[in-house]
Amino acid sequence: KAGVTQTPRYLIKTRGQQVTLSCSPISGHRSVSWYQQTPGQGLQFLFEYFSETQRNKGNFPGRFSGRQFSNSRSEMNVSTLELGDSALYLCASSYGLYTDTQYFGPGTRLTVL
Amino acid sequence: GENVEQHPSTLSVQEGDSAVIKCTYSDSASNYFPWYKQELGKGPQLIIDIRSNVGEKKDQRIAVTLNKTAKHFSLHITETQPEDSAVYFCAASTVTGGGNKLTFGTGTQLKVEL
Numbered sequence: 267k268a269g270v271t272q273t274p275r276y277l278i279k280t281r282g283q284q285v286t287l288s289c290s291p292i293s294g295h296r297s298v299s300w301y302q303q304t305p306g307q308g309l310q311f312l313f314e315y316f317s318e319t320q321r322n323k324g325n326f327p328g329r330f331s332g333r334q335f336s337n338s339r340s341e342m343n344v345s346t347l348e349l350g351d352s353a354l355y356l357c358a359s360s361y362g363l364y365t366d367t368q369y370f371g372p373g374t375r376l377t378v379l
Numbered sequence: 380g381e382n383v384e385q386h387p388s389t390l391s392v393q394e395g396d397s398a399v400i401k402c403t404y405s406d407s408a409s410n411y412f413p414w415y416k417q418e419l420g421k422g423p424q425l426i427i428d429i430r431s432n433v434g435e436k437k438d439q440r441i442a443v444t445l446n447k448t449a450k451h452f453s454l455h456i457t458e459t460q461p462e463d464s465a466v467y468f469c470a471a472s473t474v475t476g477g478g479n480k481l482t483f484g485t486g487t488q489l490k491v492e493l
Contacts, residue, residue, distance in 0.1 A: 297479055299480070301481075309423075311482070321478040322478035322479070358481075364479070367428060370423045373421075
């Protein structure tokens with residue numbers, strides 16, 4: 267069974283631009299979570315989607331948003347990029363909700379110049 | 380909210396020795412505790428997990444123990460090998476509010492020396 271895939275793997279943007287990252291979960295998984303990983307803040311939860319609905323949201327500004335499609339694929343969007351948004355963005359999928367096991371993708375490395 | 384502390388931040392062991400990484404959590408409602416291994420340039424890989432109704436779980440050279448009373452859990456790796464070198468993260472999750480939100484520790488850089 268194929269794992270979680272994320273595209274693109276690397277991205278370079280400039281301040282003020284916006285970016286969209288994509289995540290395809292493991293086949294059959296209905297929950298997708300997003301995390302930001304930086305050397306200073308570590309791994310931080312952004313949000314989670316299940317059946318096209320946002321179920322949980324972390325403590326990030328409104329510039330960070332996401333959505334989930336009927337096939338469980340998910341996208342996250344960051345608008346008005348700031349230098350501090352440079353990070354590895356990780357997507358994780360799980361079969362259901364409520365502390366179900368999460369499997370991570372390889373991440374998208376975003377660099378903001 | 381939940382807070383997870385992880386120690387040590389770096390750990391160096393000789394090949395064949397055991398390695399122990401410890402984590403504490405703050406929310407007594409947390410009931411799921413996974414451990415992830417992250418190699419350079421890759422996403423975190425689940426290596427073992429434990430739920431709050433179990434005190435210990437073992438998978439070959441890897442074991443996890445959970446003390447709910449003290450709110451701490453530990454990862455034990457025996458007979459370490461060079462390929463065990465990576466960053467290890469503990470995490471905690473609670474069903475409160477629903478969903479799959481994981482709160483991570485700050486990571487432990489494990490180096491297994493020949």
